[in-house]
Amino acid sequence: MAKVFQKSSFLTDAVLHYCPGCGHGIVHRLVAEALDDIKAQGHVIGIAPVGCAVFAYNYFNCDMIEAAHGRAPSVATAVKRVNPDNIVFAYQGDGDLASIGLCETVHAAARGENVTIVFINNAIYGMTGGQMAPTTLIGQKTTTSPLGRNPAVNGNPIRICELLSTLDGPSYIERVAVYDTPHILSAKKAIRKAFENQVNKKGFSLIEVLCNCPTNWGMTPQQSMDYIKNDMTKIFPLGVFKEV
Amino acid sequence: MSEKVLMKGNEAIAEAAVRGGCRFFAGYPITPQNEVPEYLSKRLPEVGGTFIQAESEVSAINMIYGAASVGARALTSSSSPGISLKQEGISYIAGAELPCVIINMVRSGPGLGGIQPAQGDYFQAVKGGGHGDYKLIVLAPSTVQEAVDMVYGSFDLSEKYRVPVLILGDGMIGQIMEAVSLPEMRDVSKIKKPDWALDGKGSGSNRKIINSLYIEPDVLEKMNIKLAGIYRQIEENEVKVEEYLTDDATVVITAYGTVGRIAKSAVNILRSKGIKAGLIRPVTLFPFPYFAYEKAASSNNVKKFVTVELSMGQMIEDVKLGVNGKKPVEFFGRSGGNVMSAEDIVDFIISKEV
Ligand SMILES: Cc1ncc(C[n+]2csc(CCOP(=O)(O)OP(=O)(O)O)c2C)c(N)n1
Ligand code: SF4
Numbered sequence: 001m002a003k004v005f006q007k008s009s010f011l012t013d014a015v016l017h018y019c020p021g022c023g024h025g026i027v028h029r030l031v032a033e034a035l036d037d038i039k040a041q042g043h044v045i046g047i048a049p050v051g052c053a054v055f056a057y058n059y060f061n062c063d064m065i066e067a068a069h070g071r072a073p074s075v076a077t078a079v080k081r082v083n084p085d086n087i088v089f090a091y092q093g094d095g096d097l098a099s100i101g102l103c104e105t106v107h108a109a110a111r112g113e114n115v116t117i118v119f120i121n122n123a124i125y126g127m128t129g130g131q132m133a134p135t136t137l138i139g140q141k142t143t144t145s146p147l148g149r150n151p152a153v154n155g156n157p158i159r160i161c162e163l164l165s166t167l168d169g170p171s172y173i174e175r176v177a178v179y180d181t182p183h184i185l186s187a188k189k190a191i192r193k194a195f196e197n198q199v200n201k202k203g204f205s206l207i208e209v210l211c212n213c214p215t216n217w218g219m220t221p222q223q224s225m226d227y228i229k230n231d232m233t234k235i236f237p238l239g240v241f242k243e244v
Numbered sequence: 245m246s247e248k249v250l251m252k253g254n255e256a257i258a259e260a261a262v263r264g265g266c267r268f269f270a271g272y273p274i275t276p277q278n279e280v281p282e283y284l285s286k287r288l289p290e291v292g293g294t295f296i297q298a299e300s301e302v303s304a305i306n307m308i309y310g311a312a313s314v315g316a317r318a319l320t321s322s323s324s325p326g327i328s329l330k331q332e333g334i335s336y337i338a339g340a341e342l343p344c345v346i347i348n349m350v351r352s353g354p355g356l357g358g359i360q361p362a363q364g365d366y367f368q369a370v371k372g373g374g375h376g377d378y379k380l381i382v383l384a385p386s387t388v389q390e391a392v393d394m395v396y397g398s399f400d401l402s403e404k405y406r407v408p409v410l411i412l413g414d415g416m417i418g419q420i421m422e423a424v425s426l427p428e429m430r431d432v433s434k435i436k437k438p439d440w441a442l443d444g445k446g447s448g449s450n451r452k453i454i455n456s457l458y459i460e461p462d463v464l465e466k467m468n469i470k471l472a473g474i475y476r477q478i479e480e481n482e483v484k485v486e487e488y489l490t491d492d493a494t495v496v497i498t499a500y501g502t503v504g505r506i507a508k509s510a511v512n513i514l515r516s517k518g519i520k521a522g523l524i525r526p527v528t529l530f531p532f533p534y535f536a537y538e539k540a541a542s543s544n545n546v547k548k549f550v551t552v553e554l555s556m557g558q559m560i561e562d563v564k565l566g567v568n569g570k571k572p573v574e575f576f577g578r579s580g581g582n583v584m585s586a587e588d589i590v591d592f593i594i595s596k597e598v
Contacts, residue, residue, distance in 0.1 A: 078310030
C-alpha cells in the first residue's frame, strides 16, 4: 500500500499541552515539515521561548535550548556564530518577541544574523492568562484591558514585519496566517523558504504567523479563526515585507 | 610561564582568557572594563573566535548562554550596573548547568554611582545576585598576575563543575599596568567539547536539551539538591586563601582583591611599628575560607579582626560567621570610589589600640 501521510520526523511523540483548537500545534507541524523538506536531519538546533510554547523543546525532535523570556534571538545568534553549519531557529510569541525581547529581535535582525525566527502573533499573553500583548488589537478585551484596548491609555499595536523591514539586515520578512487550509499551506511555504534562505546563507528571516488563542480570546476555535481572518489581518496585513 | 610583559590589567586578562581557550565573547561597553572588549574585538578573530558587541548586557549574557550551550568557552565582562542587568541570565546559566566566565570590574554604586573602584557588589556576587538557589564560583584577584592566572584556569574550573565562574575585580586591577608572565596558549583543538554540548545531531532518545525549567516541584527540588551537592564539593575542593604573618599576629586584618594588597602593606608598616599584624586574604569568595577565621579566632595570640573593604561593610558578615563571636571584628571601609591607603589602615588600627 502506498504511504500517503507520515508524521514529520521533526516532531516527537510527546502529547502537546496546548488547548484544543490552539494554533501553536499547527505551526509546530509546519516548522517540522519545513525542516523535513530541506532535509535538515542531524544539524538543527531550535530555541524555545517563554510563553505557551515554552515546552517546544519536548515537541521538536532535534537539539533544543529553552531561552529566557524574549532572549531567543541572542541565544540563536550565539549558537549560529559558534556552529554555522547548524540550522538554527527560534520560535517565539508576541509578548516574548515584540515586548520584552523587542530589543534583541531588532538587533539580531539589524546584524543580519543567519537564523530563522518563527513569530507567533496571537495578540495576547496566552501563558500568563490573557493579558494585553504589544500586538493586542484596538478594542480587544484582555485581562489587563478589560474594557478593550484603548490607544489613549494602552497604546497601539506594534507591526513587527513593517518595523523590521525598514532595516538593512533582514533578508526575508513575511506575515502569514493559519485560519484556513490555503493560508496554512502558504504559511508552510514561507517557513520553508526562511529555512532555505538560512541554508543559502542569505541572513536573517522572520515569519510572523497570525495565530489564535481561543482560550484567552473567549471564543470557540472556529470563531477564533474567523477573528484572525476578519479582524487581525486588518491591522496586520498579510504579505512579503522584505525579500532580498 | 614564558614572556614577561608590561600590560594593562584589562588587556592582560583578555589575553589570558584567549590563551585559556576562550573563543566567544559578548559584552556591552561600560567603564572601567572597556579594554577587555576592545582588546578581544581584535584578538578573537585572529584565533578563529567570535566577538560580538551586544545591544545590551541582557542580550550579551543570553549570547553567553547560547554559546555555552553549544560548548564554546564563553566570556563576558562588564561593571556593576551591567552585571545587575545580567542577573536573570546568570541565574538561567546556573540553572541549566552551563559553564562560562563572567568578569565584573566593580565600580561604585548604588545606581549609576561612580566609575571609581569599589567592592560594593560582594553580596550580589556571593549571595546569589539573580533569583533562585544557585551559587557562582567567585574569584578575587589582588594583582594583575593573579587575575591572569585565575582567568586562564577559570574555563577548566567552570567546566569541571558546570558552574559559572565570576571574577570579581575592580577598576584598579583593570586599569593598573603591571609586568605579567602570560601563560602559554592552549591548543583549543585538544580541548574536548563537553559531551552535553549541543551539536545539532540530536534526534529521538539522543536529543540534547539545555533547559532550566522543571515544572514539577519534586523534580525541581531534586535539581536544587543536586546543585547544592555540587556547591558543597566546590567548598571542599576549591577554597583558596592567602595568609600572611598570621602565626603570631595579635591583630588580623582581612581584605580581598586589590584591598588585600593594600592591607598587606599595612601589615608590614604595623610590624615596623611593633604591632604584630597579620592578614587573611580570601582568594575565593565562594567558596569562602571560613576555616581560616575559625583557626585564627581560636588562637590565643589574636585579640581582634579588622575587616577592610571598599564598601559600607559586606564581606564582614562572612568574616563574622567564621570568627563566630570568639573575638571582636572591627570594620574600616571607604566607599563612593575612594580608596584607602596602607597608612589609612595603619592609622585606623593604631587609633583603636589606645
Ligand atoms: C522576565 C519574565 N517576565 C515575565 C514572565 C512571565 N511570562 C511568561 S510567558 C509571558 C507572556 C507570553 O506571551 P506570548 O509571548 O505572547 O506567548 P503565548 O503564551 O501567547 O504563546 C510572560 C509575561 C517571565 N517568565 N519572565
Ligand atoms: S492559552 Fe492560548 S496560546 Fe496558550 S495553549 Fe491555550 S489557546 Fe494556545
